[in-house]
Amino acid sequence: MTEPIEPGATPPRASGAPVVSLRGVSKHFGGVRALVDVDVDIHEHEVLAVVGDNGAGKSTLAGVLAGAHRPDAGQVLVDGSPVVLDSPAAARALGIATVFQELALVDDLDVVENLFLGHEVGSGVFLDEVEMERRTWQVLDQLAASVPSVREPVRALSGGQRQVIAVARALLGSPRVVVLDEPTASLGVRQTAEVLNLITRLRGRGHAVVLVSHQAGDLQAVADRILVLRLGRVHGTYTGETSYEDLLAAMTGAVLPGSGGR
Amino acid sequence: MNADGTRGGGSTLAAVDPGQARTRVGLRAVLGQWFHGEHGVAPIVVGLAFVWVVLAVIQPDFLSAENLVNLTLQSVPVGVIALGVVLVLLVGQIDLSVGSVSGLAAAIVAVGTVTAGWPFVLAVAVALACGMAVGLVYGILSSRLGLPSFVITLAGLLFLAGLQLRVLGPLGSINLPFESWFVRSIQQGFLDPAVAWALVVLWVLAYLAMQVWGRERRRRADLACAPWSQVVLRTGALAAVLGAAVGYLSTARGVGYSVVLFVVLVIVADVALRRTRWGRSVRAVGSDRRAALLSGVAVHRTVVSSFVACSTLAALGGVLAAGRLGAANQGTGGADTYLTAIAAAVIGGTSLFGGRGSAWSALLGVLVIQSVANGLTLLDLDQATRYMVTGAVLLGAIVVDMLVRRRRQEA
Ligand SMILES: Nc1ncnc2c1ncn2[C@@H]1O[C@H](COP(=O)(O)OP(=O)(O)OP(=O)(O)O)[C@@H](O)[C@H]1O
Numbered sequence A: 001m002t003e004p005i006e007p008g009a010t011p012p013r014a015s016g017a018p019v020v021s022l023r024g025v026s027k028h029f030g031g032v033r034a035l036v037d038v039d040v041d042i043h044e045h046e047v048l049a050v051v052g053d054n055g056a057g058k059s060t061l062a063g064v065l066a067g068a069h070r071p072d073a074g075q076v077l078v079d080g081s082p083v084v085l086d087s088p089a090a091a092r093a094l095g096i097a098t099v100f101q102e103l104a105l106v107d108d109l110d111v112v113e114n115l116f117l118g119h120e121v122g123s124g125v126f127l128d129e130v131e132m133e134r135r136t137w138q139v140l141d142q143l144a145a146s147v148p149s150v151r152e153p154v155r156a157l158s159g160g161q162r163q164v165i166a167v168a169r170a171l172l173g174s175p176r177v178v179v180l181d182e183p184t185a186s187l188g189v190r191q192t193a194e195v196l197n198l199i200t201r202l203r204g205r206g207h208a209v210v211l212v213s214h215q216a217g218d219l220q221a222v223a224d225r226i227l228v229l230r231l232g233r234v235h236g237t238y239t240g241e242t243s244y245e246d247l248l249a250a251m252t253g254a255v256l257p258g259s260g261g262r
Numbered sequence B: 001m002n003a004d005g006t007r008g009g010g011s012t013l014a015a016v017d018p019g020q021a022r023t024r025v026g027l028r029a030v031l032g033q034w035f036h037g038e039h040g041v042a043p044i045v046v047g048l049a050f051v052w053v054v055l056a057v058i059q060p061d062f063l064s065a066e067n068l069v070n071l072t073l074q075s076v077p078v079g080v081i082a083l084g085v086v087l088v089l090l091v092g093q094i095d096l097s098v099g100s101v102s103g104l105a106a107a108i109v110a111v112g113t114v115t116a117g118w119p120f121v122l123a124v125a126v127a128l129a130c131g132m133a134v135g136l137v138y139g140i141l142s143s144r145l146g147l148p149s150f151v152i153t154l155a156g157l158l159f160l161a162g163l164q165l166r167v168l169g170p171l172g173s174i175n176l177p178f179e180s181w182f183v184r185s186i187q188q189g190f191l192d193p194a195v196a197w198a199l200v201v202l203w204v205l206a207y208l209a210m211q212v213w214g215r216e217r218r219r220r221a222d223l224a225c226a227p228w229s230q231v232v233l234r235t236g237a238l239a240a241v242l243g244a245a246v247g248y249l250s251t252a253r254g255v256g257y258s259v260v261l262f263v264v265l266v267i268v269a270d271v272a273l274r275r276t277r278w279g280r281s282v283r284a285v286g287s288d289r290r291a292a293l294l295s296g297v298a299v300h301r302t303v304v305s306s307f308v309a310c311s312t313l314a315a316l317g318g319v320l321a322a323g324r325l326g327a328a329n330q331g332t333g334g335a336d337t338y339l340t341a342i343a344a345a346v347i348g349g350t351s352l353f354g355g356r357g358s359a360w361s362a363l364l365g366v367l368v369i370q371s372v373a374n375g376l377t378l379l380d381l382d383q384a385t386r387y388m389v390t391g392a393v394l395l396g397a398i399v400v401d402m403l404v405r406r407r408r409q410e411a
């Protein structure tokens, strides 16, 4: 029942061709091999979870998709054609939005300014603050987020509130692929539930979701496929029903890829 | 000095649940915003008032209309330079060479018009283009090669000071023809009181209209609206300040053309910083460069444009200084010009660490510094005292800024 799916094999629930694929992607930081020859397919209507130990390369993988890291080797394909994700703006333009693990919020800007940073709404040269604020409330309400004010610098917000803001930012403009790097790490029960609920809804609407998470609950609730990374290498892809113990074994290397679990 | 009511620290904005009315309280919100808001100008206004009271007590002549007219005219060249400094500080960089750039620009205008016989407009265009080119070089070196702007602009300071001497040639000083329209309009050009009052009315009405319009749009979008009391209060405050300034200055020579130019530049910069994509990028990059990059801001372009704007304004400041002096010499833009400009920006409330500040800090800061200089000159105190007092004021301003910021973070 915990049959790992070999990389490249057709995943069970995926429909059609992948939106984004990584082919043989490697990334080094000096001597550290953060990603080694990684192949991933990301499909619409699917939540792909990425798990692994600390330092396994999960955030680096998210960074490659986000355009924050340029791979040293390998290709990124969007709809089957090779693309260069050389900046977060380029990734965003191709419909890939990311919530970074470190959130990447600008402390001195307020919530509205952060949400629309880099893709502000405006007419001509001038910004349309009213429209931006209106949409901000819309997306925050959707996430059941409680922030005291959307016109206060985000430095004044709590860790969880900041995380919700970062998630909200990724959702603006409904991107095709949403990459979430540990989006629930510092969220309360209610906000976690809202984010997971939202991920399910995103999948329902046909988005592709890449979810990096350590939380067993997250994975059980929403993951369709689970990609296990270990020391920068892909150690198998598992179905969403795989038990956390089996995943843990794969993450730590107790199970070899392709051995079929226990 | 927010240009309208649609933004800014509504610290009492209480909205948690969707549908709940998003309202905020009136007077306290306004005051809170003035004192603690992102563009909180109140501390510096209080500081300026304090400086004026002290000077007026020691030397009543300080507050004479004639002297205040002088003060405004003196403030313009450094003020324009300080406005540029605000822009680089906001983006998280610094430009130490603004004095040299202004000196070079003054030299170019003098040599161009007097020695080479260029038309005045051409000479100014060349001077501004030089400023632009300098900023472009800084911007590229800083953002592409990642060199610290402190060092690049220090090198630029020396290099351009040398270039200024070379341009001026062996004479070292060139007088601009006293009767040229440029020198005359800088030194003796004043708004007709009727025109000045018309501008005040226009400004206040525009301000009011923008607030009412912004409020109406927010109401229609079902967002929190500033209460009418706040709109009235703000408009009244603006009208009072402008009316008092124009009314009092008009009892003497009035409002100089160059002063109008400076205020217009500050307004343009303020609108650009708060209401355009560019301004938002500047503040984002200055506050957190990496987060801005990850959010998709064109960081390189933003940094380069800030340097270009700064150097161009510095060049313009030099041109205005030459006009005010009626000459360009080796001392133009030298000595303490860049320190005064940077100090003015910081005293006015722009952070040295990027991301926080406003265009108005250039105007307010330069008024504080020039008031001190002007007052001490009236008292016949020497340069030495002037430096020491200005240094103390700068330190005081930074301490106040720190305290306010700490309170804000604790709040
Ligand atoms: N910018 C960087 N510079 C140098 N080394 C880096 C950088 N980013 C990541 N690394 C290294 O690459 C490896 C993978 O890091 P990564 O952040 O992708 O891990 P992770 O799986 O996200 O871990 P965590 O669960 O702690 O978030 C680590 O060994 C890390 O030290």
Ligand SMILES: [Mg+2]
Residues within 6 Å of the ligand: A058, A059, A060, A101, A181
């Ligand atoms: Mg990580």
